[in-house]
Amino acid sequence: MNLDWSDDELAFRQEVREFFAENLTDELRSAGTWMTSVYADHERSLAWQRILHKRGWVAPAWPVEHGGAGWSVAQRYIFARERAAAGAPPVSPMGIAMCGPAIIGHGNDWQKAHFLPRMLSGEHFWCQGYSEPGAGSDLAALQMRAEDDGDALVCTGQKIWNTHADVANWGFFLVRTSRLERLQQGITFLLVDMTTPGVTVRPIVSPAGEHIQNEIFFDQVRVPKANVVGAIDNGWTVAKYLLEFERGGSAYAPDLQVRLDQIEAAARTVAVGDGMLADDAAFVRRLALARIRLAAFETYEFRAMAGPALSGASASVMKVLGTELQQHVTELGLLVAGRYGMAYQPQAGMPGGQVSLPHAHGTFVGPRQAAVAPLRYLNERAGSIYAGSNEIQRNIIAKTLRL
Amino acid sequence: MDFSLSGEQQQLRDSVRGWLKSHHGFEHRRAISRSESGWDAATWTAFADDLGILSLADIAVPHDAVTVMVVMEELGEALITVPFLETVVTGAAVLRAAGGEAAQALSDGIIAGDVRLALAWAEPDTRYGWQPRTTRAVREGNGWRLDGLKSVVVGAPWATHLIVSALTDTGTSLFVVAPDAIGVSLMSYPTIDGRRAADVRFEGVVLSGDALLGEEGAALPVLERVGDISIAAMGAEAVGVMRRMLADTIEYTGQRKQFGQPIASFQVLQHRMVDMFMQIEMATSAVYLATLRLEAEPAERARAASVAKVTIGEACRFVGQNAVQLHGGMGMTDDAAVSHYFKRATVIEGEFGTTDHHVERFISVAG
Amino acid sequence: MDLLIDADDLAFVDEARIFFERDYPRDIIDKARAGIVLTRDDHVRAQQALQARGWLGVGWPAEHGGPGWTPVRRYLFEQELERAGALSIIPMAVIYIGPIVCAFGTPEQQAHWLPDILESRAMWAQGYSEPESGSDLASLAMTATRDGDDFILQGSKIWTSGAHWADWIFCLVRTEKTARKQDGISMICVDMRTPGVEVRPIITMDGSHELNQVRFDAVRVPATNLIGEEGRGWYYANVLLSAERVSYAHVGRKRADLAALAVLGEERLGANNGFRQRLARAGIMLDVVEISVLRVLTGDAEPAAVSGLKIACTQLAQEITALWVELAGRDRSALVDRSAAGWSAQAPAVPGFAVTRTASYLFERAQTIYGGSTEVQKTIVWRHLARGGALGRRA
Structure with missing residues (x-):
C-alpha cells in the first residue's frame, strides 16, 4: 500500500503541465478561474476542447480506439488536478462524460462511427434530457411519449433541467415507448437532433441570474429509430449505466484543493482589525477543518479509483460527500468576501450562461474573488439536488447497509 | 417578564400584513427588483401615508424597539425591497443619538416620506469594524472637507441623504452628506437580494459646519449601539423571511408527489422541516433577547445582540439552504419565491458581522 | 413586552440564595462537588431540607402543600438551587406523580401518598x-x-x-x-x-x-x-406534562458549568481559540434556550416549540459534557470507583473533573433518548407543523 505516484505517472504529470503551459491562453485561463458554477463559459470551453482535441485529450476515460485518451484512473486524476491548478475550463460533461460512454457501452457501430468523432471535435454539442416536471427524484415515472411510426419514433412531451439545451445541437433523452408493469420497463434511450421541427427550448433562470438550465418541449418530433441506443424499451439499462458514471465518474477533490488555495490566498488580502483574515484564529480553524475534511475525502476518492469497488454505493457516497464539501467550500468563499459578498456583480466572473438579472457592466467593486463568491454559493446549492438528490443517494446507500 | 404584544402592536401588525398581502405580492417584488432603479415608490409612499410606519423614525420619542420588531417581521415575510431598515431603524437611530434641530428636520422628512437615509460606515479595509480607516474629515473654515471611500452602502442609490462616518482630529465623527454634492461619486450596483447598494467615493467634498451629526469624535459608541439596534430589527426581518420559507416548503412538499405520494410523507423530510422550525424558534427567542436588551448597559446590550446575530445567521443559513433543497430543482429557479427569500437570508447572514465576528464579540463582552 | 423581573420575585431570589447558603446541608453540596456517588439518604436529607422551608412540592397547588409559585418564580427557584450546587429534586414522586395525584387522585389516595412524598418518607x-x-x-x-x-x-x-x-x-x-x-x-x-x-x-x-x-x-x-x-391513564400521563417539559432545561446548572469551563479552560488550555469558540457558542445557545424556556413559562410559545425545546436543551446538555471531555483530553480515560470519599487517590495524577465529567458524558447520552427520544419529539413537532403551525403567531 502506498499513496505515491509512480515514475511513469510523474512523467505524465510533467507532460500535462507542459501542455497547459504552452496552450492555455490568458483568456481561457480566466474562463476556468472565474467560473461561477460547475459550468464554464460555452464559447471558451469549446475553444479549449478544440485545442485538447488536437492532442487527443478531450476524452480522458474513452478507449483509444474511439478517439479517447485511454488513460488509467490515476492519469485521469492527475490530469484533473493539473487542469484545476492551471485554471483551464472544463469540457462540458453532457457529451464527453455522459452520452459518449453510453454510446461506447451500448451503441451500435454506426452510432459509434457517426457520433463519437463529432462529439470529440465539438461539432456536436450535447444536452441531457432525463427529468420531467413530474419525474425528478422518481425518474422512472417519466412520461414523455415516443410512438412507433415505421422507421421513426414520434415524441411528444416535456423535459426539464436541461443544461445548455439552448446551445446544444444534439440531446440524449429518456422516452416512454411502452407502458409495462414496472415503471423502469418501456423506457428508451434516444438521440435527438435539436434542430428537428417540433423541438422548443425555454430558458430557466437560476437564483444567480444565469441561464444555463432549460425546459424542452416536444411536439410530434420525428426521430429516426437509428438513433435509439441499445434496444427499444431497454433504455433504463443504459440510463443506469450512465447515472453511475455521472455520480462517480469524475473526482471532486482536484478542483476543491485549488478552490481552497484560492480562498486562502484571498483571505491574505482581507484586513480584519489590525491583521489579516488569513491569520484570524476562527478563520484559520475553519479552513483547517475544511482541509481535513478534504484530505479524508480525497483519500476516499483514491481508494475508490484504485478499485476494487469499496461498496455497492461508493458512487453515491462520493456524490453526497463531494457535493456537500463543494458547497462548504463556497460557504468559506462567501465568508472571505464579507460585505462585498452582498454585491451582485456577475460581470466580474465568467458565468456558464447568459445573465438576465440587472447588473452593472464592465467594472466591478471590491476583490474579484468576492464578486464571484456569492454566485458560486448560490449556484452550488444545485449540487445536492441534481444527478439524484442527496436524499435519494442516501436512500441508495441505506439499502446497502442492510445485511 | 412578559412576552405579549399590546393591542396597538397587534393592530399595527395586522394592518401592515394586510396591506403587504394585497399590494406587495411576489410578482410585484420581482418586477421592482428587476427594474433599472429597483426603487419601489408605491410601497414607500404607502408606508408614509397609509400605514404610517415611517413615523417609527420620529426622534422626538424614544426608539420603540418592540413595535419595530413587530413591523420588521412582517416586512421580512413580504420580502420588501425598500430601505425601511436603513432609514427608519439604522438612520433614525443615528439621528436620535445626535439630537438637535437638523436631526429633527431629517426625522420629520422621513415621516413625510421625503427623506431616505443610508449609513456609509464600512470601508474596503474595515470589514465589520465601526472605526473608519481612510475616510477623513478635516476642518476647513466653518465647515469640513471630506475624503475617502465607503463600500457596499446599502440603499445609497435611493438615499436622499448619506450619513458618513469619518475620522476627525478627535476620533470618529458622523456627517450628513448629500449624494449629489460636488465630489461625491456613487458606483451603484444591485445586491444579490435584488436591492441596491453603491460604493461611494468622497473627493474634497465641502461640508458646512452643521453637517456634523452629534458630538465630534464621539461616534464610535453611537455606532456600536446603532449596530445593535439594527441587528435586533434585521433579526426580526430574518424571522419573517424564515417563517415564509418554512411555510412555502411545507406547502410545496405537501403538493409535490414522487413515488406516488407527497414527498412530505417521507420522515426524513419531515424531520428536516422540524429542524428548520426549531432554528426559527431559537432565532425568535434570540431576537426577543436582543430587542428587550437594547436599553441595557452597553456590554449586556452587545452580548444580547451578538447572541442574536449568531443565532440568526446560523438559522438563516440552515433554513435557507434546506428550503431550497426541499424545493428540489424548483428551488434553484428565479421563478420560485423561495430562491429570493434565500438570497435575502444570505445577505442578512453577512450584514453587520458574520457568525465568527459575533462569536468573538460575545467572548470579548461576556468576559 | 419586557424581560423585567418584578420586585417580589427579586426579593425571593435573595431569600433563596440565603437559604441555600445557610439552611441547606452543606456536606451534601460538598459531597456532590467532590464527585462522590450520592446515596439514597443524601437525597432524602436534601429534600427534607427543602420541605422544611415548604419548597419541595414545586409544582403542587398550595392546598396540597405546594408553595403555590408562578412558573417564573419556580424557574427562579430552580436557578438558585442549581447555582448553589444543591441536588435537583428527584422528579418521579414530586414532579411526575405528585401533581397527577393532586389533580386526579381520590381524597384517600391524596391523604395516603402525598404527605409521605413531601416528607420524603417514600420514594x-x-x-x-x-x-x-x-x-x-x-x-x-x-x-x-x-x-x-x-x-x-x-x-x-x-x-x-x-x-x-x-x-x-x-x-x-x-x-x-x-x-x-x-x-x-x-x-x-x-x-x-x-x-x-x-x-x-x-x-x-x-x-x-x-x-x-x-x-x-x-x-x-x-x-x-x-x-x-x-x-x-394515557390522558393523565400527558395532560400535566407540558408544564414539566421545561423542567429538564437546567439553565442554572448549565450556566454554572460554562463558568467553570471558562476558568478551567483558561488554566489548562490557555487561549486556545477552538475551545473558546466552542464554549462561546454553548453560551450563546444557553442565552437563547433561556429565553425560549421563559417564553414557554409565560405562555408565548406554540405547542410545537415546547416539544422542540426538549431537543435543544438536551443537545446543549450533551455539548457541555462534550466540552468537559475535550478539556479532560487524555485524562478522560481514567475509570474510578467513586462510592467513597478519597476516591481520587486511585488516580492521583488525574484531575477529579476528568473522572466525574467523563462519566457524565457517557451517562448523559441518555438525555436525547429518554422522555421521548429526539426522533420521537421531531415527529410530534411535525404533526403540529403539518396542521399549519409554522406561521402561527403570538397573540
Whole structure:
C-alpha cells in the first residue's frame, strides 16, 4: 500500500503541465478561474476542447480506439488536478462524460462511427434530457411519449433541467415507448437532433441570474429509430449505466484543493482589525477543518479509483460527500468576501450562461474573488439536488447497509 | 417578564400584513427588483401615508424597539425591497443619538416620506469594524472637507441623504452628506437580494459646519449601539423571511408527489422541516433577547445582540439552504419565491458581522 | 413586552440564595462537588431540607402543600438551587406523580401518598417503558386484569430510574384491548414490597447503577390504587406534562458549568481559540434556550416549540459534557470507583473533573433518548407543523 505516484505517472504529470503551459491562453485561463458554477463559459470551453482535441485529450476515460485518451484512473486524476491548478475550463460533461460512454457501452457501430468523432471535435454539442416536471427524484415515472411510426419514433412531451439545451445541437433523452408493469420497463434511450421541427427550448433562470438550465418541449418530433441506443424499451439499462458514471465518474477533490488555495490566498488580502483574515484564529480553524475534511475525502476518492469497488454505493457516497464539501467550500468563499459578498456583480466572473438579472457592466467593486463568491454559493446549492438528490443517494446507500 | 404584544402592536401588525398581502405580492417584488432603479415608490409612499410606519423614525420619542420588531417581521415575510431598515431603524437611530434641530428636520422628512437615509460606515479595509480607516474629515473654515471611500452602502442609490462616518482630529465623527454634492461619486450596483447598494467615493467634498451629526469624535459608541439596534430589527426581518420559507416548503412538499405520494410523507423530510422550525424558534427567542436588551448597559446590550446575530445567521443559513433543497430543482429557479427569500437570508447572514465576528464579540463582552 | 423581573420575585431570589447558603446541608453540596456517588439518604436529607422551608412540592397547588409559585418564580427557584450546587429534586414522586395525584387522585389516595412524598418518607419510580415499547410507548403490553377488588399485574417495565430505592411505582398498564391503543391504558400505583415484584439492575456504560428492569409476576394490587378512571391513564400521563417539559432545561446548572469551563479552560488550555469558540457558542445557545424556556413559562410559545425545546436543551446538555471531555483530553480515560470519599487517590495524577465529567458524558447520552427520544419529539413537532403551525403567531 502506498499513496505515491509512480515514475511513469510523474512523467505524465510533467507532460500535462507542459501542455497547459504552452496552450492555455490568458483568456481561457480566466474562463476556468472565474467560473461561477460547475459550468464554464460555452464559447471558451469549446475553444479549449478544440485545442485538447488536437492532442487527443478531450476524452480522458474513452478507449483509444474511439478517439479517447485511454488513460488509467490515476492519469485521469492527475490530469484533473493539473487542469484545476492551471485554471483551464472544463469540457462540458453532457457529451464527453455522459452520452459518449453510453454510446461506447451500448451503441451500435454506426452510432459509434457517426457520433463519437463529432462529439470529440465539438461539432456536436450535447444536452441531457432525463427529468420531467413530474419525474425528478422518481425518474422512472417519466412520461414523455415516443410512438412507433415505421422507421421513426414520434415524441411528444416535456423535459426539464436541461443544461445548455439552448446551445446544444444534439440531446440524449429518456422516452416512454411502452407502458409495462414496472415503471423502469418501456423506457428508451434516444438521440435527438435539436434542430428537428417540433423541438422548443425555454430558458430557466437560476437564483444567480444565469441561464444555463432549460425546459424542452416536444411536439410530434420525428426521430429516426437509428438513433435509439441499445434496444427499444431497454433504455433504463443504459440510463443506469450512465447515472453511475455521472455520480462517480469524475473526482471532486482536484478542483476543491485549488478552490481552497484560492480562498486562502484571498483571505491574505482581507484586513480584519489590525491583521489579516488569513491569520484570524476562527478563520484559520475553519479552513483547517475544511482541509481535513478534504484530505479524508480525497483519500476516499483514491481508494475508490484504485478499485476494487469499496461498496455497492461508493458512487453515491462520493456524490453526497463531494457535493456537500463543494458547497462548504463556497460557504468559506462567501465568508472571505464579507460585505462585498452582498454585491451582485456577475460581470466580474465568467458565468456558464447568459445573465438576465440587472447588473452593472464592465467594472466591478471590491476583490474579484468576492464578486464571484456569492454566485458560486448560490449556484452550488444545485449540487445536492441534481444527478439524484442527496436524499435519494442516501436512500441508495441505506439499502446497502442492510445485511 | 412578559412576552405579549399590546393591542396597538397587534393592530399595527395586522394592518401592515394586510396591506403587504394585497399590494406587495411576489410578482410585484420581482418586477421592482428587476427594474433599472429597483426603487419601489408605491410601497414607500404607502408606508408614509397609509400605514404610517415611517413615523417609527420620529426622534422626538424614544426608539420603540418592540413595535419595530413587530413591523420588521412582517416586512421580512413580504420580502420588501425598500430601505425601511436603513432609514427608519439604522438612520433614525443615528439621528436620535445626535439630537438637535437638523436631526429633527431629517426625522420629520422621513415621516413625510421625503427623506431616505443610508449609513456609509464600512470601508474596503474595515470589514465589520465601526472605526473608519481612510475616510477623513478635516476642518476647513466653518465647515469640513471630506475624503475617502465607503463600500457596499446599502440603499445609497435611493438615499436622499448619506450619513458618513469619518475620522476627525478627535476620533470618529458622523456627517450628513448629500449624494449629489460636488465630489461625491456613487458606483451603484444591485445586491444579490435584488436591492441596491453603491460604493461611494468622497473627493474634497465641502461640508458646512452643521453637517456634523452629534458630538465630534464621539461616534464610535453611537455606532456600536446603532449596530445593535439594527441587528435586533434585521433579526426580526430574518424571522419573517424564515417563517415564509418554512411555510412555502411545507406547502410545496405537501403538493409535490414522487413515488406516488407527497414527498412530505417521507420522515426524513419531515424531520428536516422540524429542524428548520426549531432554528426559527431559537432565532425568535434570540431576537426577543436582543430587542428587550437594547436599553441595557452597553456590554449586556452587545452580548444580547451578538447572541442574536449568531443565532440568526446560523438559522438563516440552515433554513435557507434546506428550503431550497426541499424545493428540489424548483428551488434553484428565479421563478420560485423561495430562491429570493434565500438570497435575502444570505445577505442578512453577512450584514453587520458574520457568525465568527459575533462569536468573538460575545467572548470579548461576556468576559 | 419586557424581560423585567418584578420586585417580589427579586426579593425571593435573595431569600433563596440565603437559604441555600445557610439552611441547606452543606456536606451534601460538598459531597456532590467532590464527585462522590450520592446515596439514597443524601437525597432524602436534601429534600427534607427543602420541605422544611415548604419548597419541595414545586409544582403542587398550595392546598396540597405546594408553595403555590408562578412558573417564573419556580424557574427562579430552580436557578438558585442549581447555582448553589444543591441536588435537583428527584422528579418521579414530586414532579411526575405528585401533581397527577393532586389533580386526579381520590381524597384517600391524596391523604395516603402525598404527605409521605413531601416528607420524603417514600420514594417513587416511574413504570412507563417496556422492553418492546420504547418510542412507541402506547403499544405497551403489561396487563392489569380485574380480579374482584384487585388487579393482577403481569409484565415488565424497563429503564426504571431509582426502582432499587423506590417504595412505590406508578405504572401505565393495559386494562383493555381497544381499537385505539391509547384508550386501553390505565395508571396504577404499586407498593414495591408486593409479592411478585422483582427489580433487576441495569448497569449503564459509565459503570453506575441508576436504571433497572422491574418484573411483575401475578402481582396483586388493590383496585383502590388505580388513578382516576380505567382507560384514562394515557390522558393523565400527558395532560400535566407540558408544564414539566421545561423542567429538564437546567439553565442554572448549565450556566454554572460554562463558568467553570471558562476558568478551567483558561488554566489548562490557555487561549486556545477552538475551545473558546466552542464554549462561546454553548453560551450563546444557553442565552437563547433561556429565553425560549421563559417564553414557554409565560405562555408565548406554540405547542410545537415546547416539544422542540426538549431537543435543544438536551443537545446543549450533551455539548457541555462534550466540552468537559475535550478539556479532560487524555485524562478522560481514567475509570474510578467513586462510592467513597478519597476516591481520587486511585488516580492521583488525574484531575477529579476528568473522572466525574467523563462519566457524565457517557451517562448523559441518555438525555436525547429518554422522555421521548429526539426522533420521537421531531415527529410530534411535525404533526403540529403539518396542521399549519409554522406561521402561527403570538397573540
